[in-house]
Amino acid sequence: MDRRDQIVGQNIAIWEKGRAALPYLLLFTGIFLTLSLGSFTIAENGVEANLFGRLGHYLSWGFLYLFGNASFVPGIMLILTGGILLAKPAQDVTNKLLTIPLFLLAVAVSLNVFGNVSTVPFASNGGVLGQALAVALEYLLGSTGRLLIHFVVYFYGILVYLNESPVHFLGRLLAQSGRDWKEQWLSGYMSGRTKKEEEIPNYEPAFGKTKSTDWSKGLSGMMNSIPSWKETNTEVSEENVPPWFRREISGPSSEKQNPVKTPTNLESYIQKAKGNSKPAELKESNVQYRNSGLLQGFFEDDRKIFQFQTASSRLVEKVYGVPERKEEVLAASSKKAWEILDLRSETSTLTSFVEEEVLHAVPETEEFEEEIRPFVSNKEIIEEVSAEEEELQEEGEEFEEWTEEEDSLDELENSEEEYEEEIEESEEPTVVVEAEPIVIPSTLLAPPVGTPTAAPEKKQEKPKQSELPFTPVSMVPVFRSKRSVYHIPLNRLKSNPTKVQDALFKVESEKVAFEIENALKVYGYEAKVVGWERGPIITRYELTPPPGVKLGRITSLTDELRMYLAVKNIRIVAPIPGKSTIGIEVPNKHREDVFLGDILRSSLAPKPKKDLNIVIGKDISGKLVSIDLNKLPHLLVAGTTGSGKSVCLNAMIASLVLNLSPEEVRFIMIDPKMVELTLFEDIPHLLMPVIKDARKATKSLSWVIQEMEARYEAVSQLKCRDFRSYNEKVEEHYHKEGYNKMPYLVVFIDELADLMMVSGKDLEDAITRISQKSRAVGIHLVMATQRPSVDVITGLIKANCPARIAFHVAQKTDSKIILDMNGAESLLGKGDMLYKSPTSADLARIQAPFISEEEIEKIVEEAKKYGAPTYVEFDLEEETESESAEEMDEELFDKAWEIVRTDRKASASYLQRRLKIGYNRAARIMELMEERGYVSPILGSKGREILRSA
Ligand SMILES: Nc1ncnc2c1ncn2[C@@H]1O[C@H](COP(=O)(O)OP(=O)(O)OP(=O)(O)O)[C@@H](O)[C@H]1O
Missing domain, CATH: 3.40.50.300 (P-loop containing nucleotide triphosphate hydrolases)
Structure with a gap:
């Protein structure tokens, strides 16, 4: 350990001691200031009247003169901070203390701005400094600017006092308001659209009115095929949500703010088309999922359906991507009403069921096949989305996406008008909708439909949920840190202030080396200590082995050497790997504990961060040894x-x-x-x-x-x-x-x-x-x-x-x-x-x-600041039958042992009778006793022996 580490270690030890006294110091200073100021009087007997005598009187005088009644601020804040520190000793109060001058000045300015009158004449209006500062601010920024700026100082001070980073706070605020704006913008547009639809009595979706080759006919047909889907549970849990959707999740509030009820709209069109007076309602889910602005929506029907609220135009194009139908594509994307996607796998029994239903709804099979062909598989959609994302990233700004959408909105409104015109012109819808609305299953997003196999009873079948069509990934829940940078300060760790001095050690080692040579001489071996290596608690002495002597002979002298050197233990390494010497490891007289703090501090020098690298201690030459768990x-x-x-x-x-x-x-x-x-x-x-x-x-x-x-x-x-x-x-x-x-x-x-x-x-x-x-x-x-x-x-x-x-x-x-x-x-x-x-x-x-x-505890406390643990959803409490049986055996065990011990009878049938339990259970308990060494195994006709007395 070098000298610098030693000094650092000592400083930290002093700091730790100082810290323990800090809360009391703060409280005392706070009380001292507050009481001095409170008992301050301008009268002649001021010094006598002051609770803290001369010092209290003159200090208060100075404070009141400079800051007026704002002088009470530091005292009160010191008491508050001292109290906090006393309650939570590990808190870092540096920030809190640094805000005191800020608040002092801000209050002084406030007192001046709002005209504070004090009984002490020179303490009115925030004292001399309060007045000077207020005047200076007014001169520079005008009275409004002054008011504003000192409120900013309060705001900043409060954030810093609460250990919040003002920059992060503002960032979060801006990000949140940006999101809210985006959602309001969307909801405004969508609610406008909904209103429009309600106002037009005969309003039908364009795709319901166009000629029979229109892709939407297939959609409408399908929408009418599976009534049960929309009636199932719509609660969405985050569990099993495909990672693709999981990347940005907003809570229920944002969902509420956004009145987009796309599926309901879509259904209502179809309900109207078939004259059904009881429009079905899809419940809204709570959680909204986004993927970088490319798509947005929520899961329905127990995660089997993803309802899009928005989607990028390219995604829409891909799904409906027939160039001739550009208007429709635009229309669809503008309405954001098409996006209902089933996430069931293509292998489910649903396939034929849906196919058949669709064909039932749309009589012309060929046409229908044509309709659904443009739909692409989920995989393609994913690919498309990734391509889209790449492109977006190249373009740089997600914002541009929204601008684009805004532009397309105008176009889309136009196309909506066109649709309205079409509605008026059209006399009858070409599609006869017979069944209840359904959502588009993914089965239809992939290959063209084959020949249907009519099986009406299959309609009653509950759609089987199979795996989501996304990559199965780690079940470890994503952790969302409260702070952006993970850092736990090392000053939370102790260092070793007692280091053994080299000089002292040299004397000791020379003495031990001499004793080792002497001891070996006593047993007839001429060996020479050629060097030693000193570790924190042992020293390894290296000897040249006596010529012609088997190493085993030397190692067998362990106990003799231990006695001769009068130490607790020695270890002989013969030979030292890679050397031609023997090592004798002898405990040091003075142990030098190794502290984790010291190790981590000394290994702080920049080195490539190995993933699971752990320093496991110091070797016998005092060098740090680390392991990489990843490699073990x-x-x-x-x-x-x-x-x-x-x-x-x-x-x-x-x-x-x-x-x-x-x-x-x-x-x-x-x-x-x-x-x-x-x-x-x-x-x-x-x-x-x-x-x-x-x-x-x-x-x-x-x-x-x-x-x-x-x-x-x-x-x-x-x-x-x-x-x-x-x-x-x-x-x-x-x-x-x-x-x-x-x-x-x-x-x-x-x-x-x-x-x-x-x-x-x-x-x-x-x-x-x-x-x-x-x-x-x-x-x-x-x-x-x-x-x-x-x-x-x-x-x-x-x-x-x-x-x-x-x-x-x-x-x-x-x-x-x-x-x-x-x-x-x-x-x-x-x-x-x-x-x-x-x-x-x-x-x-x-x-x-x-x-x-x-x-x-300190490290844990620091780590906890980054957020609460996100536990896996796994029921550890759930018990299997055999486990509960084992537990019952465990409960009976003590009782059974008491009987065996006192009655001196170790047999299952005896236990069965005494405990009034079944034979199997009694035998199991006996086996447990055998396993734990309470009784012996069955010894032929003698039965079992009792091995313990208590
Ligand atoms: N690296 C170390 N340096 C100094 N002292 C240590 C060190 N490791 C352990 N000790 C001391 O030994 C004591 C026992 O350590 P520890 O609790 O880790 O033992 P253990 O092997 O886990 O025992 P058990 O199995 O009974 O829990 C500690 O309280 C500590 O005083």
């Missing part, structure tokens, strides 16, 4: 209780939260211990609330499997090899087609053993499936366990997690399970660990960084 791709952590697993996991999560926004990474946290990961509850990166129940853990992992499959599907659709190239492609081009970038997904499990105990096989299966496949789609597992036994870290799990971290473990066998070699048993605990990378057989000894709970 999963990590297994093991160690006895108190060895530092949870702190390590917390540090990993914290560094990810500090580096990556919720748009870039999401977490699922499983914490059966209920105390470790819950600290991160409610951070926006979470996909589910922190899971504390082992049963829910398995369910959440099954969700991860589904997500993994969906991601694979999406990745293969864009013909990408992995998730990264998918994200690149989406960023470059495919976002225009509605594809969303996928965030990394990291699943943290603290205490795998607890989970394996409850749902062993299921959990193992889920973990194996995820770990085998998920690497390519950005899903990673980080699992920690206290008990590195073969039933927890099974062969399958081990095989799929080549990257492992071992903290201190109780025995060599545990070390072998986790690392496939000895070593972890000689670690020192408290974050001392061995890391086995997937690419190398050698172990790296690392000191994990420390992060305290308070630091985590």
